[in-house]
Amino acid sequence: MKTKFYRLLTLAAFLTVALFSAQDAKGPTFIGTADKMFVAPAISTLKNPEVFVSVEKEMKDRRFYKHEIVPGKDPQKTDDHFVLNRHELEGKIPGKTPSLVFDAAASTSQPTDPALAVGPDHVFVVFNTGFIIYDKNGTALTGQLTPSNIFGTNGCCDLTASYDHVAQRWVVSLLGNGAYVAVSKTSNPVTTQWNVYQYSAVNDYQKLSVWSDGYYMTDNTSSTNKIYAFEREKMLAGDPAAKILAFPLPGIVTSGFFSPQFLTLSDTNAPSPGNVPVVYMQDDAWSGVSQDHIKLWNLNVNWATPASSTISQPVQINIQPFIGVFDGGSFYNLVQPNGGATIDALQATIMNQAQFRKFATHNSAVFNFVVDTDASAAKRAGIRWIELRQSGDGQPWSLYQEGTYTAAAGKHAWNASLIMDMQGNIGMGYTAMGGTANKFVGSYYTGRKANDPLGTMTIAETIIKEGNANIPGGRYGDYSKIDIDPSDNKTMWYDTEYMNNGRKNVIGVFKIAPNYLKDVGVVSIDTPVTGALTNAETVKVKIYNFGENPQSNIPVSFKVNGATIATETYTGTIAPAATVDYTFTAKANLSTEGQTYAIAAETSLAGDEDLTNNGITKNVTHVFQWDASMDEITAPVSGGFLNSQPIKVKVSNKGTQTITSLPVAYNVDGGSWVNETITTPIPAGGTFDYTFTAPFNFSQIKSYNVTAKTMLPNDSVPTNDEISKTVVNSACYTSTNNTQYPIGPGSGVVTNSVISQTGIGNITKVKVKVNLTHTWVGDVEMKLIGPDNTEVMLANRRGSSGDNYTNTIFDDDATTAISSGTPPFTGTFKPESPLSAFNGKPITGNWTLRITDKANGDGGQLLNWSLEPCSDAVLAVSQTDVDSNKVQVVNVGNNKFKVILKDKAITGNVNMNLYNGAGQQVLVKRLNKTTGEYSTEFDMSYAPKGLYIVKLSDGTNNFSKKILVK
Template sequence: MLLKKIVIFSFLLCTAIAFSQKKEERKATLVTTAKYMREVTPISGKKLIPEKPRQGPINPRRTDGNKIVPGKGYPVGQDELILKKRRSKSAQRRGKSPSVVFETNTSSAAPSDPTGAVGPNHYVSAKNFAFTIHDRSGNELVASTSLENIWPGESAGDPIVLYDNFADRFVITQFSDTPNGFLVAISKGPDPVNDGWYTYRFETGTFPDYTKFSIWSDGYYVTANKDQGTLNTSEVVFAIERDKMLVGDPDAQMVGFPLPGAKIGGFYSPASFNATGVVLPPEGNAKIAYYHDDAWEGVAEDAIKLWTINVDWFNPENSTIEEAELLTVSNGDITAFDSVFDGGSFSNLPQPGGEGQDIDVLQGALMFASNYRRFCSYNSVVMNFAVDIDDRPDSDNIAAIRWYELRQNGDDQPWTVYQEGTYESPDGKSAWCASMGMDRYGNIGMGYTTMGTVENGATENSYPSIRYTGRLMNDPLGTMTIVEQDIAIGTDVQRNGGERYGDYAQLTIDPRDDQTFWHIAEYFKGVGENSRNVVGAFKVAEAITNDIGVVSIQSPGDKTFTSSEQVTIILQNFGTASQSNIPVSYSVDGGAVVNEIFTGTLAAGEQASFTFDATANLAGGKTFTIQAESNLAGDEMTENDCATVIVHNLFAKDVGVSGLVSPVTGGGLSAEQEIQIKIRNYGGEAQSNIPVFYSVNNGERINEVYTGTIAPDETVTYSFTTTANLLEFQVYEFELGTVLEGDEDTENDILLKTVEHMLCSPTSDCEKFGDGITSFELANVSNMEIPCDSGYEDFTNLVINIDKAVGAYVMTVKAGYASDTAERLSLWVDFNDNALFEASEMLLDNEVIKEGDTAQDFLITFGENAVEGTHLLRIRAGDTETNDGGKLNDACDSMQFGTTHDYSIKIGENTVPTTDLIAVDQSNDKFLITMSDSSIEEEELRIYIFTILGQIIASNKVRRDANARFSYEIDMSYRRSGIYFARLGNEKDGKVVKFVVQ
């Protein structure tokens, strides 16, 4: 037995040594920009789309649990940390009842995916498909309403709500499954009802299941249960450019990374550190955390693993992810745990009375969020996940919460486990689905779900309920010392949704006092919509009499430094007693300490600014770390005494291009397209008369001069007077740059951007109220019962034949909705075939649709200037009270409610209806392109096969056969899947059909 132990120890030691010697680093494997940025007007005063749950499974997990090796894994029996706690018999203190409890919304099926965050004056919550806004007392300001009110036509779900305290903004996210990716909305100010939103779409290729979002200094970080089995090589972690998103910059970038060295084979949920408090961490060194269980196939021992991400937004392809700390059992870093339930399946905890299905304990998930906070002498992060504490053989029916506090003794130091614990709910109940955080003192609060059954050792049956616990900073390590407190007590089992529970719970920290925790979670009550999302606000901290701290260092900021820079700080009285004559100090890069006195008086809760008389010499270096501290005698809580800031000494002359404003990928680009760029002054001195240039597809360089003045850290938009020809549907490569004489940093001078010209296809909602065209008849085309999908439909395979000599035609349409004069219609014909819908081409302008679901005639006069040939006809209809008339008449802009449809229109003299060109799928990606048209005089036509980008991939001549048909067979099995087009005709005229390769 002794020999066996030595062998095992040697193996584990070798494993640890091997890891320490081989920490793999990878470059970003995905670099892209947001597919769009759209501004959304304030929610207040809008006609809101009501919530509508998705039919069918709610966000099904895309894989089963990790592969378990039966009989493998330690511990066997009871959790060692629980035994240790029971032996210690540590004292517990009574907690406070929640200060606020309110329900945010209900659901008819679980999981409801509750998420929410508190701001200065609001609580914003979300569930699958919907969001709600309350004031801080729980009064409803915006009733539960569809996410489509922020993203028209999209409510896929799995939302996450954040309050970015460092920017005073709310953030709402959800995933997207068509195309795969996620959507992010950032409020334009702290008021989510009245401030409006910037919304972004980012595409991820494959589906990003179970996304979690976190705040860091240089980005919003995203993790996803994505690409199971290939997460070592596929992107599963993303960073998006927070600074640009906060100002609505459409060029916000995203980088994606794999998780090198991850030992995961099934469902998984890593987490990025989420910054809380009042001081952001320095840029870079963002952390991703996950755990490994030794019962999983391929895992040698239980471990907590960290990765480090460093993003370079100027050269994002140089961004890296690297294996960092590995905290293991063999090294004595952590205590062994058992996180496996029921062999890895998601049906785990029995409900009371044997009712309902066993529900999910959320194994494989590091629970949201891993909240990070900075203190004077260290940085801290807390995290948790569910563990099995049922010590009966072959039984996994009781869950507890394994939690950790990791600390870092400085920004560049390694992370270590400061304390760990396993929290069990009293009276034999299970505890799981937790979320935890730290207040400004370092006290920990944790909200969670409990449930108990007599059959499994509980003193009584108890339904899923929401409760909280916590600990004070100086309590014995590894213990939650606050007696379990009730937030909401369930009265029913989970009845709708199978085994799924949660999938989220979320605890956020009140930005007003930086002490109160606001927790949201799911419990069950009543019949019908028995899934309820409930919010409870509670405080762990006790009142402190004497407590002064430095909130922030206000100046200096980034600039071109001198040898005499003033240092200004913000002091706050966190205690209950007024304080005067407060000693304060600062130091630069750990050097000599400057001590002075704030001679004023600070009442309880009051803040004040203080500028040191002694200046700092910041000349000559590139970056400086300034630390300021309050030194009140008798201060009872020194954890919040200090603040630290890293400031950058800027080059005096440093100007570069930071973005391409126009054009953007989409439709409507012209032969005289205006080029707009963003020029940023990265330096410390104002700059004027800045040479700028652009080129397209390595063509002629267009040189001009921005004659204005740009202040330090200011960005301006410049429009070139020389336009570019972007009429063709293709991809255009732009090189943009500045050529400032004497520029001291040329790395940011040049920017490369790609723009694709495609026919615009604006989306909108046509389902909720039926807005938009549902039936269309003109000349020979009768398109009845038009379906509603994304709000845009391509009917260009339908060719409307118009005799120019007739001059005027009656068009008959139906709309699914009409209200007084709100529902209107506009129509264009692109006579000059430039893919722009110009005012001169508008044939109907905001015509009123008087009654819904009723045929109505409109007279269309084509006029003598109508150009013969086949053109594009676009018709748009929508609610102009919501969209406003300008939205309707901007032919490429997405509306909130309505439709946009495209047809082909052939204008000629004495033309007669023709037979359509069709594409017949003959299976195995082989197609027959065929057309019968007796009106065509030619015996031979030419066919082109081209991609959605307009790239021709095949061309040939086609002769009329004995049956008077034109037919062409093509094998597309070697082409990638996607949308393709075939055009059959002569040089001047032809027909086009769309087909899809699977």
């Protein structure tokens, strides 16, 4: 089959040059047929179907490496545009409780790759690597089965499921030795036979879409073949001669991971054949991209004359700037609650799946990707969602609307999937975590009605199900999926990953479309607002029509602190899914300075079918005239190797009068106050960022207490005048190993986990954090072994019959000895032997956490552990490089560098990490050996000036080198 493949590839390449060298469009780079085709029996006929057995391991797909980002290149210095410019209806419309929620699959794979497809009577759920089929009530019709029951092999991962609405068939794909695509012969996935095709040409992260004239697939690959078209008509018929065509994607730029998506059909209303769009985000943090935008290509396949098929040149659709890079491209980005593992934000990916829907007046496409909405060193993941439109089949696509969604209460929001129903309403399922309530990873949804303000997700965050634990390890999800129910073309099914006593995939079923004919409510109280209030305040509200019928003559009332002030009538007509403003004739007395008032407004329409969404409450405060607040000390921040630093603060005027001269001051560690005056007027309700003219020297390795205050004469609220912050100047590094390893069971079974640490100088202090599960934890002995084989006993069979070490920190400065603790040993403990045994020794090298199970019977799992060694060094260009013999760093000009590693003994992959002077990771790459060496180039021309550390490691050998960006 390989001979056939390359012969056809050569022929296709020749035809491409002959036919398209003078044209904008590109022809196929490969024309062929499946490597293998067979008919698989129906699942219902299998006497002994192979049952899925979960194997706990991390999937090492190719998304992790080769990130072609340029540190410091993204010019965005402010928070996300849409976060800063929220529409007043964002998140104001109450969502409905999901009609069905259930755990659909259980798997310990990292990640679980959850997805589903919904047909007339069935829900086909896939995960990594297995599947299960349900009816519409959430009743399992099969057990959890392996892919071999359909594909004849269990492959690797990345199962996908689609329902071909036009043909009423199921289409399932698997990544194995290439890609497998199975097409059902009927609409019943339990009783149907399957036409199964294998294509060895596909490499990684295959995502399949359904179109009018073909099945289409994207591929994560560095080869010329970027996308594939499969001959749908013949695959439906089970014809072994069904063709496969491969194409490039002209002009695509990536960070190293190719994750565009074809649009897929949402219903039976299919467009004309051809012009199937492919979309991808283009981030200006990447080399070769000057402006954040969407690229869109159109693929036209001629199945009768395949060589005349074309992929267009890309169309560039500019969108609002975004920050798309997390942690230099690393997998490990978002911190879970209470010290849990840092998990993947799934960056640089068009999330599963880009959806198409055809309407009478236009065609729509919706898709999303994750962005960092916080331009500071902090992170807050949000979802940039896009709707493109075209006036008709084959017409140009343009941006219709875009927005950035952030979860309530400061949570991260990411791993989203969105779809449009038959009315044009959009529903979006997503993952959220963290925030002020420190929530575990959970499943949520939001959405918008078709006539809502553009760029606005008006549906309030609605919980599908919260998780009950942190995700173990760093890998999470990889994707999720939402699908529309063909029974009504309104009901949405969303599947994602969370923890519910183990890794589970949870499904939530909900609708954005109206549930009732007659249903109205107040969704916003626009005035009054907190400020200088009077005894005759105007109350203005928004009334929303949730129902399917127009409504008029709607009674509406408001209360203040529980007392009804007025009941009036809105006499106009409100169309379905429309909002109107109503201003009460009656006024509100809010005249007491300093008091907070609870204003409640609601409708009371006769016959309203849903009373739960009739009204809302809003608190407003009559503020004092004079109130200056010291809100935040924004700089400096804790880091490594600090020196003289400016003191930056954020102050606000919470009063009603303009402040024209504001005295402010700061001190450090209770020393003398540095007094200055802000002379820029700060209007009522305004904020001001101020930098003191006098900096402070933080060069000592220690913790500093910085205090700042305002000193406004006659300030009415002194409680908000002063604020303090701890700033730590350390020569400390933090490294984490998120790979999970079994512990025991069995007397003498040893588990070793290694962290390859790079750094400068000798050790002054070491701390260790461990997360592990183990029943009867008194069986466990735990040691830390340094690069020079120095051993320190952390815990020696402590805890008797109790279970687990959970966020356990070993620190010589702790007040409680591990011998005095009780399982699950959460908190900070003094180890059995002092970690100071490592003091004075080099920081660089392999550090081993060695866990020995000392008894038979009980076992467990090492989830992750972190090492925090501190150094006595101060970074200086004059210091000797850690290894100057095998690693060469060349400045090739304009702060662009080439790193070369020559070592005959190393043959596998080598990881490159680039750190700044504070120990923050700014770039991640994986290198392959070529012509006897490992090499890569990276651009630092946009990065801040200073010293950086390049670390190269194959997991055993470690090499470090300093570079100076001038």
